[in-house]
Amino acid sequence: MYHPDLLATPVPRYTSYPTAAEFHDGPGSADMTEALEAIAPGTPVSLYVHIPFCREICWYCGCTTGAANRAARLSSYVDALLHEIALAGAALGDRGRVQRISFGGGSPNALAPADFIRLCEALRHAFGDAADGLSVEIDPRGFTREWAGVLGAMEARRVSLGVQTLAEPVQRAIGRVQPAQTIIDAVRWLRAAGVDSLNFDLMYGLPGQDLRDLAETLEVACAMGPDRIALFGYAHVPHLIPRQRRIDAAALPDARLRFDQAALGRRMLGDRGYEAIGFDHFALPGDPIARAARAGILRRNFQGFTDDASETVIGLGASAISVFPDRILQNEKNAGRYRMLLGADRLPVTRGLFRTIEDRQHGAAIESLLCQGVVETRDLPDRAAIVARLCPFVVRGLAAWDGTILRLAADAAPYARAMAAAFDAYRHPDARRFSNAI
Ligand code: SF4
Numbered sequence: 001m002y003h004p005d006l007l008a009t010p011v012p013r014y015t016s017y018p019t020a021a022e023f024h025d026g027p028g029s030a031d032m033t034e035a036l037e038a039i040a041p042g043t044p045v046s047l048y049v050h051i052p053f054c055r056e057i058c059w060y061c062g063c064t065t066g067a068a069n070r071a072a073r074l075s076s077y078v079d080a081l082l083h084e085i086a087l088a089g090a091a092l093g094d095r096g097r098v099q100r101i102s103f104g105g106g107s108p109n110a111l112a113p114a115d116f117i118r119l120c121e122a123l124r125h126a127f128g129d130a131a132d133g134l135s136v137e138i139d140p141r142g143f144t145r146e147w148a149g150v151l152g153a154m155e156a157r158r159v160s161l162g163v164q165t166l167a168e169p170v171q172r173a174i175g176r177v178q179p180a181q182t183i184i185d186a187v188r189w190l191r192a193a194g195v196d197s198l199n200f201d202l203m204y205g206l207p208g209q210d211l212r213d214l215a216e217t218l219e220v221a222c223a224m225g226p227d228r229i230a231l232f233g234y235a236h237v238p239h240l241i242p243r244q245r246r247i248d249a250a251a252l253p254d255a256r257l258r259f260d261q262a263a264l265g266r267r268m269l270g271d272r273g274y275e276a277i278g279f280d281h282f283a284l285p286g287d288p289i290a291r292a293a294r295a296g297i298l299r300r301n302f303q304g305f306t307d308d309a310s311e312t313v314i315g316l317g318a319s320a321i322s323v324f325p326d327r328i329l330q331n332e333k334n335a336g337r338y339r340m341l342l343g344a345d346r347l348p349v350t351r352g353l354f355r356t357i358e359d360r361q362h363g364a365a366i367e368s369l370l371c372q373g374v375v376e377t378r379d380l381p382d383r384a385a386i387v388a389r390l391c392p393f394v395v396r397g398l399a400a401w402d403g404t405i406l407r408l409a410a411d412a413a414p415y416a417r418a419m420a421a422a423f424d425a426y427r428h429p430d431a432r433r434f435s436n437a438i
Pocket of ligand 1: 053054055056057058061062063065105106107139162
């Protein structure tokens with residue numbers, strides 16, 4: 001059911017709470033060292049490694065990334081990253097129990113395979129083996145059989161491929177042309193290299209994209225057999241992401257078409273055996289993220305929905321974000337300044353925030369709502385205001401109260417983020433900086 005009024009206000013994606021919009025200057029290197037040194041022995045910890053380079057820059061992309069056009073730039077970045085890995089590993093000591101290492105970007109495969117191997121070896125040396133192996137995002141353009149072999153040898157268990165759309169006119173409209181054969185080859189090489197779980201990132205809401213384009217992309221993508229699919233709505237915010245100015249805003253689908261595209265995606269993927277995970281992920285029943293969702297232990301972090309249970313994530317690399325129960329810290333975004341801070345032997349944190357007890361309560365409520373579709377509101381200090389904000393959703397049957405427990409309706413996924421915003425104490429009436437709610 002389409003309720004445009006409930007989706008009219010842009011809302012955050014809530015990959016953290018408070019969201020990155022609340023980060024401020026101030027937190028720095030000493031706060032990171034203190035957080036690492038305070039980790040209790042045996043605490044599960046995951047690592048995120050950011051590679052801010054891509055072979056070509058796509059016009060829609062909101063990631064912190066730049067063109068991998070100079071070998072010297074890449075190699076000085078890798079040297080700085082190796083230094084950060086050593087510093088952070090020394091500060092953590094042997095207290096953390098590393099669960100998972102995720103490489104994202106940008107495109108980790110913009111690096112030379114030899115540099116990727118050096119990074120993996122340095123991570124192992126500094127932090128020990130990850131119990132749950134590696135996750136790696138790749139750009140299928142320029143991906144090679146050699147790269148797949150390297151990922152297999154480094155024990156990558158999950159690889160995510162940027163696919164977005166297979167409709168060629170839409171690919172041209174977003175500055176990312178990649179024939180389907182590129183994806184087919186990457187999938188074949190990765191499977192042969194022993195990678196268990198493959199994810200495709202797909203998008204709706206793209207310029208010139210109609211329902212038929214999306215249906216064909218989903219059909220062809222499903223035939224390639226990914227274990228997971230993330231279907232994201234494109235967020236057009238050129239005032240924040242200047243590279244999006246190359247996209248023709250007049251060709252973007254309107255709110256109604258975006259809603260129908262998201263609904264088509266959910267229906268088609270469900271018909272093809274994918275279980276809905278949160279509001280924009282889908283997975284085959286045997287995939288670990290589907291098992292986590294069924295077991296009620298799905299989590300949400302900066303990489304989206306995840307089956308990684310670690311409460312602590314150490315971010316490494318320019319712009320990477322570290323999450324601890326009491327603070328969120330972000331590394332310097334500018335690669336030059338990032339290198340300078342490391343040159344002075346400092347952990348390169350320059351932004352972030354400290355979470356209050358109330359932040360942690362609201363954050364837990366938002367995560368529970370988005371991941372489990374259920375939230376206990378009894379202990380929230382501003383419960384009355386939250387109940388009032390949720391009223392328009394409850395009267396339309398999108399959620400229901402069971403005492404102080406709120407339960408989302410089965411068809412409420414398109415409204416989940418809008419309902420999560422009811423728990424967000426930082427929201428301003430003017431929230432145009434966020435993306436569409438669907
Ligand atoms: S390849 Fe991925 S990270 Fe790089 S510009 Fe394109 S969308 Fe962004």
